[in-house]
Amino acid sequence: MPLIEVQNVTKVYPGEGVVTTALNGVSFTINAGEFVAIMGPSGSGKSTLLHILGFLDRHTDGIYRFEGKTIDDYSSIDIARVRNKKMGFVFQAFNLLPRTSVLENVKLPLLYSDIPESRWNAMALEAINTVGLEHRVQHEPAQLSGGEKQRVAIARALVNDPALIFADEPTGNLDSKSGQMVMNALQKLNEEHGHTIILITHETQTAEHAQRIIRIRDGMVEGDEKVAHRRVATMEFVK
Amino acid sequence: MKLSYSFSTAIAGLKTNKRRSMLTILGIVIGITSIILVMSLGAGAQDLILGQIKSIGAKTIAIIPGREPKGPTDIVASFADSLKQREFDALERKVNVPHLAKIMPIVFSSEAIANGSETYRATVFGATDLFTSLYNVYPAQGRVFTEEEIRGYAPVAIIGSKVRTQLFGDSDAIGQNIRIKGNNVRVIGVFGGQGQVSFVNFDEMVLMPYTTTQRTIMGIKHFNRLIAEADSEENVKTTVDDITATLRSLHNISDPTKDDFFIQTQAEALSTVGTITNALTLFLAAIAAISLVVGGVGIMNIMLVSVTERTREIGLRKAIGATEKEILTQFLMEAVTLTGVGGIVGVLLGGSLSFLASIILTHQLGRVWLFSLPISSIVLGIGVSAVIGLVFGIYPARQASKKSPMEALRYE
Numbered sequence: 113m114p115l116i117e118v119q120n121v122t123k124v125y126p127g128e129g130v131v132t133t134a135l136n137g138v139s140f141t142i143n144a145g146e147f148v149a150i151m152g153p154s155g156s157g158k159s160t161l162l163h164i165l166g167f168l169d170r171h172t173d174g175i176y177r178f179e180g181k182t183i184d185d186y187s188s189i190d191i192a193r194v195r196n197k198k199m200g201f202v203f204q205a206f207n208l209l210p211r212t213s214v215l216e217n218v219k220l221p222l223l224y225s226d227i228p229e230s231r232w233n234a235m236a237l238e239a240i241n242t243v244g245l246e247h248r249v250q251h252e253p254a255q256l257s258g259g260e261k262q263r264v265a266i267a268r269a270l271v272n273d274p275a276l277i278f279a280d281e282p283t284g285n286l287d288s289k290s291g292q293m294v295m296n297a298l299q300k301l302n303e304e305h306g307h308t309i310i311l312i313t314h315e316t317q318t319a320e321h322a323q324r325i326i327r328i329r330d331g332m333v334e335g336d337e338k339v340a341h342r343r344v345a346t347m348e349f350v351k
Numbered sequence: 352m353k354l355s356y357s358f359s360t361a362i363a364g365l366k367t368n369k370r371r372s373m374l375t376i377l378g379i380v381i382g383i384t385s386i387i388l389v390m391s392l393g394a395g396a397q398d399l400i401l402g403q404i405k406s407i408g409a410k411t412i413a414i415i416p417g418r419e420p421k422g423p424t425d426i427v428a429s430f431a432d433s434l435k436q437r438e439f440d441a442l443e444r445k446v447n448v449p450h451l452a453k454i455m456p457i458v459f460s461s462e463a464i465a466n467g468s469e470t471y472r473a474t475v476f477g478a479t480d481l482f483t484s485l486y487n488v489y490p491a492q493g494r495v496f497t498e499e500e501i502r503g504y505a506p507v508a509i510i511g512s513k514v515r516t517q518l519f520g521d522s523d524a525i526g527q528n529i530r531i532k533g534n535n536v537r538v539i540g541v542f543g544g545q546g547q548v549s550f551v552n553f554d555e556m557v558l559m560p561y562t563t564t565q566r567t568i569m570g571i572k573h574f575n576r577l578i579a580e581a582d583s584e585e586n587v588k589t590t591v592d593d594i595t596a597t598l599r600s601l602h603n604i605s606d607p608t609k610d611d612f613f614i615q616t617q618a619e620a621l622s623t624v625g626t627i628t629n630a631l632t633l634f635l636a637a638i639a640a641i642s643l644v645v646g647g648v649g650i651m652n653i654m655l656v657s658v659t660e661r662t663r664e665i666g667l668r669k670a671i672g673a674t675e676k677e678i679l680t681q682f683l684m685e686a687v688t689l690t691g692v693g694g695i696v697g698v699l700l701g702g703s704l705s706f707l708a709s710i711i712l713t714h715q716l717g718r719v720w721l722f723s724l725p726i727s728s729i730v731l732g733i734g735v736s737a738v739i740g741l742v743f744g745i746y747p748a749r750q751a752s753k754k755s756p757m758e759a760l761r762y763e
Contacts, residue, residue, distance in 0.1 A: 196672020207667045224672040
């Protein structure tokens, strides 16, 4: 059973008189353990697709199954639980809580989980170690560089050990050096920890860090192929 | 999410905007402070007044001529002369009122008191020597009049400290003559600065034998009050019944609504005063409570601003697995924490102000004003402010919980 199964999914936003079609029959499957880039220019519908894949929004038509189940199989509370346990999100704008330490930021998903509080610190520290920020545990976001902030966000996404991590333009706000470090972290998570990663980007260079690229244009899949010459982010964390 | 954790999340949320949080709770602090102050001072005033009434003694019974007033517009003047020597004599007889220990007639009138060219208007009380023991106030200088002086219509008087200063300045008043309504009256005693005791201001009064006051000064045949004392507290009720029966048979009254006198005891006075001060306290507290509503609206306003500002935080929390209920709880908790802290600060502030006021009042009144902070007012103060947080926090919290997680993903 594939982890993600998308069949002829459409998304239509009913506006006042104007109907916007964001997705116009998208189909693909993603298996567990894959590192897939969804690539397209802005307005192509890739963000809408991410919202639907992440159970943040409902599609208009077609079938989307995550682990064999559709969003309609869950209650709204269950959807929150699925997002909490099985999905991790990394955003372009980091979205860290200001004036809150790295440790507390990484712990955030655990607050909404049923994991006992006694394990929270250990789990958060482990995730922080994975992204190489153990020397920044008590720092606040304002004291971190952009690359470090995004690595905190990655640690937060993986603290609950989700099956799937969504990364929405994770390098969009970073210089190339910091971007390399973030991509390195994602590749490591995929290869060494076996997390499935879906990377949303508009840059070919960034997309080529994945194993496979699904190209989206005007709400439709334009191409779906393996990356022939995969880029490997070599930049190690500067500690 | 556990409640303890949503509490610490709320605290963290409030800490990130300390100054705003503090300004927000100001309305609640002021509201609770005024309520606590009013309730505390109300309790202090009640203590003071009740203490004054109690100082007359629980065995005391006042018989007042006329019909008991039934309301503020009731005419009290009717039957004002229904108590005379005949009634006094009847009540004094053991056969009629067996448990009566003492009885004293009182007459009073506001008169101009003169010494040479100096005049001063004061209340002249005519009574017996029981008056001083009843109020437990004795002359600081000189003496109280004797039985013989009462029986002999002696023109003697004990004067209050203020009357003495006004008429005699610093010179000695004992043995001097004063003039009241053209009569020479000899000063035999002076009260010290007693101030107000119960309903009598001892500084601005002149105490004389009731016989002299009634006939010579006022020229009347009736008494303004008859003050009786039962032989024990247990017998107050029986004595009141006996007095009522005696006076009714003397005046041929069969219908109790046609009574031409009424009787007050300390227990009655206590409950009357208690009711009045309670009503006053409640009334003032209700006015203070209006500021709480204003404070609550302020909380709602700021919470709405905060929810809008924190759209991305809310979206993020939902994206990583917070349910609507958890977001609702978090923001409700922030509102309740805000108002709860406001309540605690208000109680502390109100309590300290009331304590300060009790010190100043004690100093100013020359009488012990007891500081009292009723537990009920503390519970009420903190409880009410928490409820205000709930009531005014629910709308902003609902707004927060309905926010879409997609907004967190949208980059501006």
